Amino acid sequence: MKIALIAHDEKKKEMITFTVSYKHILAQHELFATGTTGTRITEATGLDVYRFNSGPLGGDQQIGAKISENEMDLVIFFKDPLTAQPHEPDISALMRLCDVYQIPLVTNLAGAEVMIRALEAGFFQWRDVIENH
Numbered sequence: 001m002k003i004a005l006i007a008h009d010e011k012k013k014e015m016i017t018f019t020v021s022y023k024h025i026l027a028q029h030e031l032f033a034t035g036t037t038g039t040r041i042t043e044a045t046g047l048d049v050y051r052f053n054s055g056p057l058g059g060d061q062q063i064g065a066k067i068s069e070n071e072m073d074l075v076i077f078f079k080d081p082l083t084a085q086p087h088e089p090d091i092s093a094l095m096r097l098c099d100v101y102q103i104p105l106v107t108n109l110a111g112a113e114v115m116i117r118a119l120e121a122g123f124f125q126w127r128d129v130i131e132n133h
């Protein structure tokens with residue numbers, strides 16, 4: 001599965017906790033991230049993460065483009081609901097594309113934990129079925 005990992009600055013600590021905790025599952029997948037999030041994850045876990053631009057510099061849009069090309073299977077996006085982001089339109093556009101293309105999206109740590117365990121249990125095989133048709 002191709003997984004996008006994104007965290008706003010106030011949520012980066014949670015993303016590190018999450019990726020360290022579930023490294024054994026994440027390591028079995030192809031990982032992508034916005035710039036700073038990707039750097040922090042690799043530093044903390046040693047996981048191989050493909051890095052797009054930083055969010056404010058177009059990273060959310062690059063991930064959105066992957067979704068529109070059927071090149072992303074899951075988005076884990078730890079959003080900060082308490083801080084205004086300069087690139088809010090990009091964030092909305094990314095979430096909209098998840099809905100357009102039926103891509104599972106979680107926006108906080110609690111949802112991510114459910115999602116990663118579902119992934120481990122093999123609940124996402126329908127994406128493979130779609131890709132093979």
Ligand SMILES: O=C(CO)COP(=O)(O)O
Binds near residue numbers: 037038053054056
């Ligand atoms: O702003 C972001 C997502 O909207 C995250 O970008 P960074 O990972 O580069 O901090």
